[in-house]
Amino acid sequence: xxxxxxLIVGKYAEIECNLDRFRDHFxxxxxxxxxxxxxxxxxxxxxxxxxxxxxxxxxxxxxxKKLPSLRLIxxxxxxxxxxxxxxxxxxxxxxxxxxxxxSDDVADLALALLFGVSRHLLQGDDWIRSxxxxxxxxxxxxxxxxxxxxxxxxxxxxxxxxAKRLESFKIKIHYYSRSRKNVSQKWIYHKSPxxxxxxxxxxxxxxxxxxxxxxxxxxxxxxxxxPRGILVNISRGSTINETALLEALEKKKIYGAGLDVFENxxxxxxxxxxxxxxxxxxxxxxxxxxTRKAMGELQFxxxxxxxxxxxxxxxxPEMN
Amino acid sequence: xxxxxxLIVGKYAEIECNLDRFRDHFxxxxxxxxxxxxxxxxxxxxxxxxxxxxxxxxxxxxxxKKLPSLRLIxxxxxxxxxxxxxxxxxxxxxxxxxxxxxSDDVADLALALLFGVSRHLLQGDDWIRSxxxxxxxxxxxxxxxxxxxxxxxxxxxxxxxxAKRLESFKIKIHYYSRSRKNVSQKWIYHKSPxxxxxxxxxxxxxxxxxxxxxxxxxxxxxxxxxPRGILVNISRGSTINETALLEALEKKKIYGAGLDVFENxxxxxxxxxxxxxxxxxxxxxxxxxxTRKAMGELQFxxxxxxxxxxxxxxxxPEMN
Numbered sequence: 001x002x003x004x005x006x007l008i009v010g011k012y013a014e015i016e017c018n019l020d021r022f023r024d025h026f027x028x029x030x031x032x033x034x035x036x037x038x039x040x041x042x043x044x045x046x047x048x049x050x051x052x053x054x055x056x057x058x059x060x061x062x063x064x065k066k067l068p069s070l071r072l073i074x075x076x077x078x079x080x081x082x083x084x085x086x087x088x089x090x091x092x093x094x095x096x097x098x099x100x101x102x103s104d105d106v107a108d109l110a111l112a113l114l115f116g117v118s119r120h121l122l123q124g125d126d127w128i129r130s131x132x133x134x135x136x137x138x139x140x141x142x143x144x145x146x147x148x149x150x151x152x153x154x155x156x157x158x159x160x161x162x163a164k165r166l167e168s169f170k171i172k173i174h175y176y177s178r179s180r181k182n183v184s185q186k187w188i189y190h191k192s193p194x195x196x197x198x199x200x201x202x203x204x205x206x207x208x209x210x211x212x213x214x215x216x217x218x219x220x221x222x223x224x225x226x227p228r229g230i231l232v233n234i235s236r237g238s239t240i241n242e243t244a245l246l247e248a249l250e251k252k253k254i255y256g257a258g259l260d261v262f263e264n265x266x267x268x269x270x271x272x273x274x275x276x277x278x279x280x281x282x283x284x285x286x287x288x289x290x291t292r293k294a295m296g297e298l299q300f301x302x303x304x305x306x307x308x309x310x311x312x313x314x315x316x317p318e319m320n
Numbered sequence: 321x322x323x324x325x326x327l328i329v330g331k332y333a334e335i336e337c338n339l340d341r342f343r344d345h346f347x348x349x350x351x352x353x354x355x356x357x358x359x360x361x362x363x364x365x366x367x368x369x370x371x372x373x374x375x376x377x378x379x380x381x382x383x384x385k386k387l388p389s390l391r392l393i394x395x396x397x398x399x400x401x402x403x404x405x406x407x408x409x410x411x412x413x414x415x416x417x418x419x420x421x422x423s424d425d426v427a428d429l430a431l432a433l434l435f436g437v438s439r440h441l442l443q444g445d446d447w448i449r450s451x452x453x454x455x456x457x458x459x460x461x462x463x464x465x466x467x468x469x470x471x472x473x474x475x476x477x478x479x480x481x482x483a484k485r486l487e488s489f490k491i492k493i494h495y496y497s498r499s500r501k502n503v504s505q506k507w508i509y510h511k512s513p514x515x516x517x518x519x520x521x522x523x524x525x526x527x528x529x530x531x532x533x534x535x536x537x538x539x540x541x542x543x544x545x546x547p548r549g550i551l552v553n554i555s556r557g558s559t560i561n562e563t564a565l566l567e568a569l570e571k572k573k574i575y576g577a578g579l580d581v582f583e584n585x586x587x588x589x590x591x592x593x594x595x596x597x598x599x600x601x602x603x604x605x606x607x608x609x610x611t612r613k614a615m616g617e618l619q620f621x622x623x624x625x626x627x628x629x630x631x632x633x634x635x636x637p638e639m640n
Binding site for chain 1: 331333335424425427431435436439440442448449453457461462463465466487585586587588599600604607610612
């Protein structure tokens with residue numbers, strides 16, 4: 001019997017994508033980038049029943065119409081804002097993603113970013129390497145985190161994990177979310193992100209991406225956070241008004257920012273590189289071997305289950 | 321009435337030492353370093369009743385015999401291994417220190433160091449600045465921390481705070497201490513640091529300094545930790561056999577090390593600077609404005625209480 005065809009899209013590390021196993025089950029087509037789709041012959045494309053998708057390119061009806069047999073897009077990652085869900089629904093294509101397995105890593109990195117900014121970790125390293133420790137003595141004093149008050153914008157899976165960790169640092173938790181969540185009574189809900197930013201020392205952004213949250217963290221939110229406040233973003237660059245953020249950082253309207261995500265990655269705004277009050281990382285929230293292996297496994301299992309006619313493990317919420 | 325004389329020793333940031341308030345209460349003598357003590361006239365020295373001590377120079381009978389009226393050494397910090405306690409006792413001089421107020425900051429930094437190593441934070445920053453993100457895509461995968469097993473060598477105040485924080489990262493806690501502690505039943509006690517290192521993924525050193533713990537973390541402990549293990553030291557450089565540590569790092573016998581403390585600070589071994597698997601900081605464990613202010617306050621209150629004939633707030637354990 002002929003194997004079912006699937007299309008693997010994106011650049012995967014070896015541990016993320018077990019090609020041998022895919023080939024045991026499927027006829028595998030591969031693309032580094034979706035924009036090369038026309039390099040695959042039309043008859044081959046017409047047989048593709050599932051896409052294992054990891055990529056930053058847009059996946060919408062333009063692609064879907066080339067794939068008439070497509071039943072599933074199995075996204076690698078928890079963010080799927082590059083996939084046009086309405087188009088997928090219209091084409092009767094299920095979309096799955098890989099939630100939960102990456103929440104721990106992203107939350108861990110969120111805390112690391114907070115300390116990167118507050119404890120001046122880059123300056124500390126440089127204080128040793130430049131000889132300043134020897135010549136000038138102690139490095140300049142920095143900022144305490146334990147015992148502070150922190151706010152979470154977007155209390156989904158990752159926001160929840162961030163809050164749980166922060167609590168162990170004797171930190172009081174406030175949050176904004178579209179609706180009040182069924183969480184610890186000690187966590188204080190705010191209906192407005194500006195009001196949230198006003199009462200907290202430090203602010204984490206863990207919103208979903210996409211058009212619905214574009215520029216959600218506005219200049220008003222940053223002003224409310226104020227000159228002693230640290231902003232951490234591990235969600236998507238789009239959730240923050242980056243023009244406002246750069247101005248706030250340059251004019252020291254806020255204390256600093258820990259950023260794993262940016263607009264226009266990887267071609268990020270060069271102004272970030274001259275700032276001393278940022279701690280930046282190259283969108284590596286889920287970038288551990290352990291987690292990427294788990295994400296690849298979940299992506300594979302979604303394909304396996306769905307194409308066998310069983311229930312996919314983790315469809316995106318819009319598909320429920 | 322003539323004010324009581326006190327001697328302030330060390331280099332203090334402004335926030336650490338409220339000189340005006342000291343002068344309200346006392347006749348204040350000052351030295352940046354104890355080795356300059358002979359610059360103060362003998363009659364002045366003979367009147368000194370307390371030292372506000374912040375310093376890395378040795379304070380023993382050589383100094384004490386110049387200060388016949390001395391009743392108190394009020395140390396700034398929780399480590400006081402440069403003060404010869406036996407000599408102080410013999411001269412009937414009380415020694416106080418500043419515990420508790422700095423435990424949060426040191427524990428915070430311990431976790432930051434762990435993530436610095438595991439999540440390759442310096443490489444992440446460099447991945448952006450060097451253009452690699454743009455040219456090569458994602459940075460190389462790194463190492464997950466949440467859900468791992470961690471060991472604490474020395475479960476004092478700071479070790480306890482580290483463990484409490486780690487628990488919120490779904491981390492299982494093991495510890496070594498001279499005796500079993502009255503802590504969570506879930507924390508597993510080990511009588512031997514080698515056995516502890518064998519069973520954990522990552523290892524924190526939070527021992528007291530001084531001769532009693534010199535080289536306590538031996539090559540055997542490092543071998544037991546193994547090539548996937550991260551070592552974090554926020555105690556004193558002396559607690560680790562640094563020759564063994566450098567060899568372990570260079571030969572990748574362990575995964576990496578997060579180090580806030582070193583032998584011979586600030587003239588640390590240059591071999592640390594060429595290693596890619598370390599995350600280093602210039603002994604800044606308690607280096608936040610909030611904590612240094614609190615330490616200065618406690619140092620002052622110990623002097624105020626003691627010289628007024630009342631009970632000092634925080635005498636070192638050997639004085640109880």
